[in-house]
Amino acid sequence: MRTWLPYPIVSLGLCGLWLLLNQSVDPAHLLLGALVGIAGPLLGRRLQPRGYPRLRAPWALFRLLAMASVEVVRSCFNVCRIILFADYAQVNASFVRVPLTLRDPYGLALLSCLINMTPGTVWVEILPDSHDLVLHVFDLQDEQFWIDTIQRRYEQPLLDIFTTEADRADLA
Template identity: 25%
Template sequence: MNLLVLNLLLALAWMGFNADFSLGGFTAGFVLGHGVLWLGRPLYPTQRYFRVFWGSLGYFLWLLKEIVTSSLKVAASVLGFGEKVQPAVIAIPLDARTDLEITLLACSITLTPGTLTLDVAPDRKHLYVHAMFGGDAAALCAETKDSMERRILEVLR
C-alpha cells in the first residue's frame, strides 16, 4: 500500500478516535501517523515516501521564498529604484525529461514574478522563457538550472 494513503488513513483514524473532525484534528493525526510510519520505515525499504514528502515541502518553501523575493524585485523596478528592465527570451536546456518534470518546472518559472514560460521545444530539450530582467542570459539560464530544475529533479527522481 502507498505510504501516503496509509498516512491519510491513520489521520482519519485519529480523527475518529478523538471525535475531532477539524483541520487541527486531521493535522495532528497526519503528523502522528507520519511519525509512526517513519519509525517503521525499515519495513518499507523501497518506498520513497519520506524523501518525496520532505523534498516537496522543502521545494514549496523555497519556491515561496523565490516568489516573495522576485515580487520585491519587480515592485522595486516598477517604482523606479530597482534594476532596469531588460526583457529577453531565453532558451534553457532541459535535463528534465518526463511530462511531470517539465510541467512542474514550467509552472514554477511562470509563478515567479518577472518570468514567463513561453513554450517547450518540439524535441523537449529546451524551454523558452521570457524574462523581465534578461540582461545576462547565460547567468539566468545557469541560475534556473542550478536552483529550480535541480531541486525539482531531486524530489522527483
C-alpha cells in the same frame, strides 16, 4: 467503485468546494456538489498522462516549495521596484533558452507552475528538437544566471523528486 469514482479524494474536494462557494448545505446544493464531484474526475480522467505521480523525495519537494516561495517574494519586490522607479529605457526584457534534462510530465508541469508564479518570468515553450525551455525574463541582466538558477534551484530538485536511477541513466 473505481469506474464511478476514479479519484475519490478529488471528488470529495470538489463537492466540498462547491458547498463552500455556494455557502449553503441545502439539498439542491448537496446534490449539485455530488454531481460536480462525480463528473469532474470522470471527465478529466483521460487528462492524466500516467496515473498518480510517484514522489521519490518528499523532503526535496518541501525544500523546493519553500525556496520557490522565498523566490516569489523576492521577485515581487524586484518587479515592483523596476515598475515604480526604473527608467524604462534601461529595462531589458528578453528571452532565454535553458537546456533541460527533466522529461517527466509531472515534473515539467510543476516547473512550469513555479516559473509562471514568479513575477517577472514566463514559461514560453519547450523546443521539441532540443528540449530547451524558452523563458521570458522581464529584466534580463545576466543570461547565465537564469540558466544556472533554473537548472540548479528548480530542475535538479525536480529530477530528485520525479525520476528514478534508471531514468537518470537513460537521460545521461
